[in-house]
Amino acid sequence: MRSMNVAERRARLALRHRLSPQARTDDVAGIARSMVVLHATDPATVFLSVAARSVGAVPGAVEKALYDDRTLLRMLAMRRTMFVAPVELVPVLQSSTANGLAAKQRATYSRLIERGGDVPDVPAFFAEAEEAAHRALLARGEATGAQLGADVPLLRTRVDPAPGKSYSRPTSVTTWILVTLGCEGRIVRGRPNGSWTSSQYRWSPAEAWLPGGIEDVPADGARAELVRRWLRAFGPAPAADLKWWTGWNAGDVRKALALLDVTEVDLGGATGLVLSDDLEPEPAPEPWAALLPALDPTPMGWQERGWFLGEHGPALFDRNGNIGPSVWWDGRIIGGWAQRKDGEIVFRLLEDAGAEAEAAVEREAARMAAWYGDVRAIPRFRTPLERELTS
Incomplete structure (x- = not known):
């Protein structure tokens, strides 16, 4: 069985989710298609x-x-x-x-x-x-x-x-x-x-x-097409992640997968699925930082998030499973961020990722502050760290 380790999954995430600077674009519809x-x-x-x-x-x-x-x-x-x-x-x-x-x-x-x-x-x-x-x-x-x-x-x-x-x-x-x-x-x-x-x-x-x-x-073909797109963006991943993301019953998930050419891969103790024409590894991009908003489609794309979330779930998720604003470094979450009432973007790193990471996060925070401009936006679902940063 082909093995796809965490490093390979993180490289795919960086490029396919357009989070690495080399993959970013100003094509808004293209960004939506990527996700x-x-x-x-x-x-x-x-x-x-x-x-x-x-x-x-x-x-x-x-x-x-x-x-x-x-x-x-x-x-x-x-x-x-x-x-x-x-x-x-x-x-x-x-x-x-x-x-x-x-x-x-x-x-x-x-x-x-x-x-x-x-x-x-x-x-x-x-x-x-x-x-x-x-x-x-x-x-x-x-x-x-x-x-x-x-x-x-x-x-x-x-x-x-x-x-x-x-x-x-x-x-x-x-x-x-x-x-x-x-x-x-x-x-x-x-x-x-x-x-x-x-x-x-x-x-x-x-x-x-x-x-x-x-x-x-036709519904069967539509479900298969949606699964194909999800696997291209979020694969490899366990079938349980797909079932959670779609909200379908297990039977509909199985029927959709049966219409596609998929391959099982070893995710290091778990079995994942990937499109059979998508087994080649992605080249690892340069280290990158990103500030993703509450409910961003990247962290909300999988049910099992340990390979990029680590132990930071209690600080970054509310009780209903909604993620707040998260700080990313090279394919994993290392902290959280928030916008204060005066517009300042503040963040807290929950682990020491080094000086390069902190400098890159600072640059992303400045980018995000410029995007907001005069707009103030409180996340609809407040999370523990976001509340602390804005208190």
Whole structure:
């Protein structure tokens, strides 16, 4: 069995994730393709992930790709997580993951309406509300949820999500309907109301990004294509990492792998998978430093992170498994960083990596400070070290 040790995995990470200076680019969509998708649960993550992998790109370049060129699209997909994806990958994500998610969302919200609303025929109500919201959005071209609620009376229907509970607060179904339409690929999240750190988006018809809508592709082939891209970016890795990243059941993972030509490799006590045409080692780049944001797709790409995280998990992760801002040196995490209220970028190294590493991290901190400019962004999920650095 071919052996792929930690040093080889770290070299792949440096080059394929565009973290080594020699692999960086100002092609925003190209950066997203390198990572398969960019995490977008925290809106700032998308921009800061690009910052870490670019040479001279600025926030406006990311906004241009998202909202003017429309080469990227924001959508819910794996593990019901928000991602920014290259538009050519959207049909794959829709068929492999989002369609199933849409069915689950519809079922969940329907139960809430049945339990806490005064709606005699929930399936008919849900379908009618969806169609009315979609028509209103087509007429407007772009709208906020509040604007669509004003246009469509059904969206203003109020539901008590937890009847009899003291903490329950009646809410309208607007967000539920729009989220479901988004999962179905009929509408998309467009430009936010505020800066690039805002999560209050305006909605647009999917046709505004993809003329003719999202192409319908077979689910089995879509899952295989998504796995192929993940293995190219994150392989070699155990099948358990793939199952975790996709959020699929074990059967769907096995079926997808069966459609691909993959090879098992020894990861030093564990068995990993790699595409069979991707067994050649990458040339090790020069030592490099990077400041990756909270929820960056590199550390969130694997479930088993010991080979690059070491013992630093308790300081850098919250209780729900979300990573905060991390400092990297030559393929491993050596610390964490944060932006203070005055805009200063501060970091703490959790191990002694040497003077060269510390100087390189200082340079990356200066780069990140220039990217932020006057913008202040607190990570959506606070982690122990990030809180300490900003206290």
